[in-house]
Amino acid sequence: MGMTITEKILAAHAGKDFVEPGELISAKVDLVLGNDITAPLAIKEFRKIGIDKVFDKKRVVLVPDHFTPNKDIKSAEQCKFMREFVREQELEFYYEVGRMGIEHCLLPEEGLVGPGQVIIGADSHTCTYGALGAFSTGVGSTDLAAAMALGETWFKVPESLKFIYYGNLPRWVSGKDLILYTIGKIGVDGALYRAMEFTGPVIEELSMDSRFTMCNMAIEAGGENGIIAPDEKTKQYIEGRMKFPYEFYYSDEDAKYLEVYEIDVTNMELQVAFPHLPENTKPVSEAVNVRIDQAVIGSCTNGRIEDLRIAAEVLKGNKVHPDVRAIIFPGTQKIYMQAMKEGLVEIFIEAGAAVSTPTCGPCLGGHMGILAKGERAIATTNRNFVGRMGHPESEVYLSNPAVAAASAVLGRIAHPDEVIKK
Amino acid sequence: MKFSGKVWKFGDDIDTDLIIPARYLNTSDPEELAKHCMEDADASFYSKVQKGDIIVAGKNFGCGSSREHAPVAIKACGVSCVIAKTFARIFYRNAFNIGLSIFECEEAVEKIDEGDVLEVDASTGIIKNLTKNEEYRATPVPEFMQEIISAGGLINYVKKKVSRNA
Numbered sequence: 001m002g003m004t005i006t007e008k009i010l011a012a013h014a015g016k017d018f019v020e021p022g023e024l025i026s027a028k029v030d031l032v033l034g035n036d037i038t039a040p041l042a043i044k045e046f047r048k049i050g051i052d053k054v055f056d057k058k059r060v061v062l063v064p065d066h067f068t069p070n071k072d073i074k075s076a077e078q079c080k081f082m083r084e085f086v087r088e089q090e091l092e093f094y095y096e097v098g099r100m101g102i103e104h105c106l107l108p109e110e111g112l113v114g115p116g117q118v119i120i121g122a123d124s125h126t127c128t129y130g131a132l133g134a135f136s137t138g139v140g141s142t143d144l145a146a147a148m149a150l151g152e153t154w155f156k157v158p159e160s161l162k163f164i165y166y167g168n169l170p171r172w173v174s175g176k177d178l179i180l181y182t183i184g185k186i187g188v189d190g191a192l193y194r195a196m197e198f199t200g201p202v203i204e205e206l207s208m209d210s211r212f213t214m215c216n217m218a219i220e221a222g223g224e225n226g227i228i229a230p231d232e233k234t235k236q237y238i239e240g241r242m243k244f245p246y247e248f249y250y251s252d253e254d255a256k257y258l259e260v261y262e263i264d265v266t267n268m269e270l271q272v273a274f275p276h277l278p279e280n281t282k283p284v285s286e287a288v289n290v291r292i293d294q295a296v297i298g299s300c301t302n303g304r305i306e307d308l309r310i311a312a313e314v315l316k317g318n319k320v321h322p323d324v325r326a327i328i329f330p331g332t333q334k335i336y337m338q339a340m341k342e343g344l345v346e347i348f349i350e351a352g353a354a355v356s357t358p359t360c361g362p363c364l365g366g367h368m369g370i371l372a373k374g375e376r377a378i379a380t381t382n383r384n385f386v387g388r389m390g391h392p393e394s395e396v397y398l399s400n401p402a403v404a405a406a407s408a409v410l411g412r413i414a415h416p417d418e419v420i421k422k
Numbered sequence: 423m424k425f426s427g428k429v430w431k432f433g434d435d436i437d438t439d440l441i442i443p444a445r446y447l448n449t450s451d452p453e454e455l456a457k458h459c460m461e462d463a464d465a466s467f468y469s470k471v472q473k474g475d476i477i478v479a480g481k482n483f484g485c486g487s488s489r490e491h492a493p494v495a496i497k498a499c500g501v502s503c504v505i506a507k508t509f510a511r512i513f514y515r516n517a518f519n520i521g522l523s524i525f526e527c528e529e530a531v532e533k534i535d536e537g538d539v540l541e542v543d544a545s546t547g548i549i550k551n552l553t554k555n556e557e558y559r560a561t562p563v564p565e566f567m568q569e570i571i572s573a574g575g576l577i578n579y580v581k582k583k584v585s586r587n588a
Contacts, residue, residue, distance in 0.1 A: 024564075024566050037444075037447045037489065037491075038488065038489065038490070041450040041490055041491070044450070045577050048577050048581070049577060049580055049581055049584060050581060050584065050585075067447075067448060071448070072448060074448035074449050075448045078448060078449075121488075122488055122490075123488055124486065124488040124512060126488075138488040138512050139488060139512060139515060140488050140489070140512060140516035140519060140520075141490040141516075142490060142516065142519035142575070142576050142577060143515060143516075143519060143576065145577065146576055146577065146580045149584065150580065150583070150584075188435055188485060189435070189481055189482040189485065189508065189510070192482065192510070192511065219486075222482060222485060222510060222511065224511055277435060364439075364444040364487070365439075365443065365444050365445055366444055366445070366447075383437075383439070383486060385439040385440065385486060386439065386440060386462050386463070387439055387440070387443050387462040388439050388444075392443075392461075392462040
């Protein structure tokens with residue numbers, strides 16, 4: 001019987017020729033990741049195990065990105081605690097403020113993650129790296145601690161769901177719209193414990209940046225991982241970057257799927273997820289009366305260069321609405337630099353937007369753009385839960401960067417064609 | 423082990439931001455986290471909850487973030503166990519790893535009301551509703567998770583593994 005790409009990667013890392021869904025395996029991990037919120041707890045747990053050193057100082061990567069640049073004294077203490085561990089363990093890949101980025105933009109960019117690898121991270125959006133053809137998933141701090149010690153972790157091999165996207169991709173429709181549409185279709189637990197395999201001619205057309213966006217939000221459907229088989233675009237992306245060995249895996253023709261979804265994108269409208277769940281998706285045409293106070297463009301979901309280019313295309317020659325705060329977060333320092341070179345940052349500032357150093361900040365209601373009671377934001381981020389960006393009585397609407405930028409200009413949720421200067 | 427306590431009932435898709443909002447994640451101190459447990463779902467939860475009480479919720483409990491602070495906060499505010507129709511994957515792992523008992527039981531969630539008093543037998547998964555005089559049976563805990571529980575959490579399990587290999 002054939003295997004899916006997810007099953008093949010897991011089998012290889014468990015030292016087996018074959019695995020099947022439901023099987024409990026112990027798998028070697030290629031890389032483990034933590035951040036300034038989850039790593040401190042993991043380090044405390046790691047200390048209890050009673051071994052001195054992490055399994056491999058090259059393969060434990062810690063990134064201070066959530067409450068950084070340190071938002072308050074407690075956050076500063078957490079970062080300091082993590083930094084001291086990095087020094088003590090002589091971890092090779094650590095990215096300090098000024099050199100860092102949002103972890104899920106940074107790790108692929110730095111070539112720390114790649115095809116065929118197994119990666120776990122104490123951050124739910126670790127599933128992002130599936131875009132490279134890796135098995136990658138989020139875990140908690142104690143799982144991270146155990147993997148830091150052992151270099152392995154346990155998995156129950158997930159059943160796979162196959163999503164086939166076909167048709168002609170309309171203008172402005174991006175990976176973000178495809179994944180929001182998909183979550184709207186199957187629900188926030190529609191892929192619970194399962195692998196989401198994204199395939200089809202539309203996926204082949206998508207840029208790597210859009211693929212990262214799709215896999216990033218697999219968790220918002222409850223998925224264990226999102227995954228896209230590597231192709232020429234993947235190979236181009238990783239060329240010259242990779243710091244560790246990698247391997248290409250592909251699903252067999254006769255691989256078994258629990259369910260296959262076929263999605264025609266030809267008439268797909270831009271998608272907006274209404275509060276307070278990512279599954280509450282509607283076409284943008286049904287959202288255009290919603291007034292906003294803030295527009296956030298960035299995050300591990302949509303903070304890559306393609307996202308910034310799209311935002312700039314919409315904002316060029318326009319002004320942010322007087323009642324709106326627009327805040328733009330490049331995903332990494334390199335993306336920031338690239339945006340400067342291309343003149344995007346100038347467009348943003350001319351338009352009246354704030355441009356920030358990379359941070360997860362507002363996405364999780366940490367800092368750098370918190371909402372007051374009754375305020376409403378459109379954001380290119382990944383979650384619109386109650387209180388996600390601030391006050392429990394504030395609201396977040398999710399969209400792609402073009403919609404968020406157009407909304408910033410009009411002060412209400414808008415289609416990019418409403419504001420674009422030809 | 424048996425748990426008994428009064429029920430606090432919540433709906434579907436209770437996410438980790440509701441369980442412990444990110445604004446409190448600048449600490450990992452369980453006592454501090456406990457003070458804000460369920461705050462954005464029920465602002466008075468911490469002042470009402472008694473030691474031993476039980477959270478009962480719908481499907482996909484603990485969806486969203488990987489923050490282990492969520493089960494830590496629940497455990498630290500005195501809640502003895504959580505019963506839900508289903509749990510989100512990362513929350514499920516985290517709960518076992520830190521020693522918070524959780525049970526999946528659709529029937530129980532349908533029939534139990536807020537304020538009911540339950541008695542839960544962790545070894546058999548039998549949930550007794552003392553208020554309604556009913557009994558429900560939770561989905562059996564997978565064998566491997568049982569091993570983690572009997573080791574006293576994942577870290578103790580790993581400790582044993584490491585010392586065996588040494």
